[in-house]
Amino acid sequence: MAVKVRFSLAVLVFSLLALCVGIAKANKDPELKVCEHQCKEQLGYDEREVEKCLGDCTKEHFRRKEERERETRGTEEEDDHEWRSFTVDPAKKKLGQCLEECQRQGGGEQKSLCRLRCQDKYEREPGREEEGNMKEKEEEGNPYVFEDRHLKSEVETEHGRVRVLEKFTKKSKLLRGLENIRVAIIEANPQTFIAPTHLDAVFVLFVAKGRGAITLIHEKDKQTFNLERGDVFRVPAGTTFYMVNKDENEKLRVAKILWPVNLPGNFKAFHGAGGEDAQSFFRAFSWELLEAALKTDRGRLERIFKQQQGGIVKASKEQIQALGHGEEGGHGGGGLWPFPTGGSSGPFNIFDKGPVKRNNYGQLFEAKPKDSEQLRDLDLIVSLANITRGSMAGPYYNSKATMISIVLEGEGYFEMACPRDSSSGSSMGYIESEGSRRGKGGQTYQRTSSRLSRSSVFIVPAGHPVATVASENSNLEVLCFEVYAKGNVRYPLAGKWNVIGEMDREAKELAYGVPAKEVDQIFGKQQEEFFFPGPRRQRREGRAYA
Template sequence: MAMRTRTWEVVMLLALLVPSTLGWEYEKERGEEHEEEKGGIFLMRNSKQVMKTEGGEVRVMRGDDMRKESSGSMHIGFITMEPNTLFIPQYIDASLILFVRRGEMKIGWIYKDEMVEKNLKIGDVYRIPAGSAFYMVNTGHGQRLQIICSIDTSESLGDDIFQSFFIGGGTYPTSVLAGFDIRTLTTAFNVTVDELRSVMGRQKGGPIVYLKGSDQPGKGVTSLMQLKQRIRSSEVEFWAEDEEEKENEPKQATAWTWRKLLNSILGENRKRKGAVRSPDSYNIYDRKPDFSNNYGWSVALDENDYIPLRRSGIGVYLVNLTAGAMMAPHVNPTATEYGIILKGTGTIQVVFPNGTSAMNTKVREGDVFWVPRYFPFCQIASRSGPMEFFGFTTSARKNRPQFLVGARSILHSTSGPELAAAFDVPEERLKKVIDSQGEGVILPSWPVVDSPFIKTVDSDMVMGFD
């Protein structure tokens, strides 16, 4: 009998704290579906295909217009590259923080006027500043590369998602160099018109292309690394439609032209005494959890953990919840949060400032959600299995979420006569309810108990589980 009374008091307190959530579930039971209108307003459903080729694609989900951050709007990008493909050299008007979801890759970019290359694997986080020329290669043998990235548009030119300025290219995509007068380019490169045209007009495979010699469905191109190696060994071959064209091309002039192209475009300095030391990647899976208990764990990277985040003003996090577990209701006082479900299913609940439900909707792998700064919210894994989600925050400072329920909550810390008066209940009764939860941060699943209230409304349905 004591157990039933205690459970009833917990349920009643939850009803006081989130009445609209329970009311929303009753509406669903009556068949009044508002999933799209009310239940999913903080889900980012607008996926735009920015580019697509035989070698891969880039999709972007735009940040919601409701968000008004001084740092500008953040978008979430998804890059997919087939095995042995190259994302050709470019720079964009936005900063990127890359997270390798699957596969292996090599990224080359200009750091302090020098060309640097880094090998990245699953779990690695890496930053590319706005305006820095870069390229990416899928180096995983027979494995598709999947990258999730934040796109910070605070330095962007306009309202578009981002603007690519392709350095390499030909007819598709067109290199930004092609916009200059032909005499300007021949003078700048110190080459003939024919030599310049033989380089500038050949690429037509798109922004993501297969490397030469791979088993691609279309025609491939020579990789940038191969070109550099051949230049160093004076064994440069040119892209040609057939062997006859290769034989007719001046090999020495071609090698010289490519050396000038690489030196001019990628900043390669063959006379430098030592290679510049660029920032390393940070593997989030190698980090010891900041919090862990029997119900899950969480990791958060800030500017003190990974210095490049300080320059971007963006934080990174990763959370894993066991089946049925809940990230306790909490609020981020310093940042807006973006999340991507990496695996599993569950529920995201968000609350408006006036205490009404802003969102209470189920999510699955691939879904993207965002929660505005100050809005209370929680994430709940379904009973069918664990849920893992990764994301970004709009602050690189140490994130100190304020938990509203649980052993480490604001309610627990402020428990006293003032809080009891606010709820208009005896202090002892309030304390009994608040102290009932012995866990903090990540909470166990909703218990299956015998209660008149639970019989009326199924516990899974009340808490948003499957």
């Protein structure tokens, strides 16, 4: 009898274990399933690489799960803290602390600007404390904003560095449309050499600052092109290139957008020379193989490939002059491989056409796919907005293009209208604006915003209304790589030719529930186009809104 009982108990335990395993499999995270499937289907992977890929999928799954659990615990702790301190006005308390920090700052103008920021952040009507708490977390939880800390140095020496922005999808699934796109920034001191490299990615570069030269080697050809501020240039995947900063005083600063050709969203740099910050790929081969391929003994090979020069090194004036005699971009006939004759002969400059929008409040320059063969098959627009201090660009939205925006110079902030996730009801760290409270049904929106400074990157998806505002202290210069741009239209929501102003009178009355004349008085009052005085500039100049 005892034997039967033990046997039955063992069967029961085994059944429960099998049931748990079955439930776990049934409830497996969909993203984990997709990741595992991609590992198994990846061409060129052997069995060991597939196993490693599956392991990476599992690690990433548990990492994200732990992050979600930490966020849940954090929310519970905040709720508990709020209950304990419900008699205290947290906004006023934080305003006082913020103003105290301002007092410790030097300079009258800096101190005044600090006070204004504090008041904007914490002075609210009663019952709006929650909005203040949301704004405090906005930059940390904002899936559309990347700061300097999100740029990782891949090459760094005392003479410069190459930094790569983390994958967009690492921060949010909302950005999975950009999964196969990466961004990098090169900074090189005056009179320096950036060592030969090739990438498993196509990339387009934009010269944000300085002047230099780039040399490309393709099969039996070698071409060198001079670079200056505003130049746009495409480099095909796998092409060996090297660069120099020709200027004796100014840094060379280059922004790049890349499309990896091997694994989605992942690219690698292959350094032929190597150095203290990156090893030469030649050292991955056996000495026997290199001796045979190069017909050179191991001693001499070791001497070359074990040198520790570094990826960015100082060069003499004579070396810079020899390396920097290139062709000027945007001139001459004949096509640059792999482009056909009649295309661009090299870099083209975004300033050559002049601004497409211009007034006292800013300038907008752009290069569209139709303007250059180099951009056409990449479906890319490159634009540069220079917003006068205290002014703003927009609000407007793009019909098709998603903007990857990089702040080159200055400070400011941006605001964007984002659809609220109706399925989860989550505001995802955004600031909920007035009028966005959920009613009985229909789409609602929330405002997402963030302060901007040099090297900030922010994403504006297609269809999302956005406005960018420069600080009172300096102009704000923003470079935009606009992807999926074929057939894109930029629709203004204020100023001349705004969408609402172009509607039929009956459409205005039916849509807004007031006479069309009243709608026209609101949307027809601003006579500028695209760039306008910013909120504080309007108040300072005493503009009347009546």
